[in-house]
Amino acid sequence: xxxxxxxxxxxxxxxxxxxxxxxxxxxxxxxxxxxxxxxxxxxxxxxxxxxxxxxxxxxxxxxxxxxxxxxxxxxxxxxxxxxxxxxxxxxxxxxxxxxxxxxxxxxxxxxxxxxxxxxxxxxxxxxxxxxxxxxxxxxxxx
Numbered sequence: 410x411x412x413x414x415x416x417x418x419x420x421x422x423x424x425x426x427x428x429x430x431x432x433x434x435x436x437x438x439x440x441x442x443x444x445x446x447x448x449x450x451x452x453x454x455x456x457x458x459x460x461x462x463x464x465x466x467x468x469x470x471x472x473x474x475x476x477x478x479x480x481x482x483x484x485x486x487x488x489x490x491x492x493x494x495x496x497x498x499x500x501x502x503x504x505x506x507x508x509x510x511x512x513x514x515x516x517x518x519x520x521x522x523x524x525x526x527x528x529x530x531x532x533x534x535x536x537x538x539x540x541x542x543x544x545x546x547x548x549x550x551x
Contacts, residue, residue, distance in 0.1 A: 433475070
């Protein structure tokens, strides 16, 4: 089965009509580890789809997040990025280069929440902020 068909099947599984724009947006998110924002996705895809609008990108992203196809990452209030990886993981953001890195979680439930009784947790977001090793190396090389 080719990648495009897998993307179509995933959209259909989430009750989303697989239009060209939706397929291309999800293909891009599944193919990158960059955690792009909507503008970056637009710039990347508009090369191949000249009639593409930024509104179409925002609409597809909103739909995907709402249906649980992708994750919305908002470590800082003014910056929303998107993650096509659905497996459970955390994120590390470097304050120097602004890159986001995926972090594997080795535990089933890394958080012990004691103040919540009789609730059902539907999602979790674990964000760490600091300086990545590449940026630390750059600082020490100066």
